[in-house]
Amino acid sequence: MPSRVDLAPKTDQEIVVLARAGEEAAYRELIRRYERPLFSLLFRMVRDRELAEDLAQETFVKALNAIESYRPEFKFSSWIFKIANNAAIDHLRRRELDTLSLEGSPQAETPEAIEATALQIGGRQESPLAEVEARELGGQIEAAIAQLRPEYRSCILLRHVEGRAYEEIAEILNLPLGTVKTYIHRARNELRQALAHLRE
């Protein structure tokens, strides 16, 4: 069975071939590659850590159990982001959430629950001061993103946080290209207005 060292340089398509051949390590590699981007997108969409965990798990289980139906001519990332976005939008249609807390779920009532639902920011290593500043600034941006309509939110996150191309976003969200451009433009306008005080 190939180790992670063997799988790391392989493309998503090559990993999928191995997963289809029954290599458990290939499944784990796909999860490793996408757990943070997917979880970040889902958290920013639903604004609840526990719920984002559940939706991320649901997304991976759905995608990996249907890996035979994945068509390699499309990007794997588009396919799995599409499943995640559908899960988030389905949830948001069922339930309205209105506040964002980086310190924990809005539903958390006890200190233990708040701590359990607080986010762990991963990836970059920063000095404590820079971390605090980034956290304050990031918190305001996160709050502004949270005020966007879910459709705008998906578009702006995929475009400017995930760095996806317009065509890929259109494919992920199953929207016409022109609509995606309009949504992103409107979302940027709204964010610019919401964050105007930071520039002054």
Place this chain on the structure above:
Amino acid sequence: MTGNSAAPHFGPDELDLWLAGTPSPEMRNHVDECCTCLELVRAEEALAAQLAALPLYAPKADLADRVMASVYIPDPFAIRSLQAARRRLLASPKAVAIAATIALVLLGSMTASAAWTLANRETLVAAGNWLVGEAARWAWVGLRSAALNLTEQPWFVGFRSLVETPGRLALASAAMSLMYVSGILALRRLLAVPPRQVAHANG
């Protein structure tokens, strides 16, 4: 620099080109002359940079394990066997011809079977009725034999006298019920989880 450049202000497409780092020379000239668009592109650049700098959030460490517990992984040995069988089957024109013949024979026999069934439904119903009748007859014969065998046993007369009167029957029933309940209680006691050891004040 003025806010009244002759060219129209930037729209979404121009802003996208600017953010992508591919503005045309005309756009650069326009920004040099138009305060409104300069302010706009600076604000867009700042926003794009802030969004790109947002951190990735980490899910709980056991996400992969939780996912893998619900994912069906195909058996590599079965997949390889299937692939090998497919390769062998398609290895030569002769093998393909044999496989096609077998498939045709199987398909033909299934089709013929279905056609015969549809054409001879009355015969099948009659055969079914005969089989059910025979099964019922043999079941009755078996039951009678068992009953006769039981009444011929030496202990049967004694057992019959035990429950001959209603009073004795009630007594026997009560005794059997008591034995049954005692058995259940004994079984529960045997299968009960032993109580957890607790610390006592006296050590």
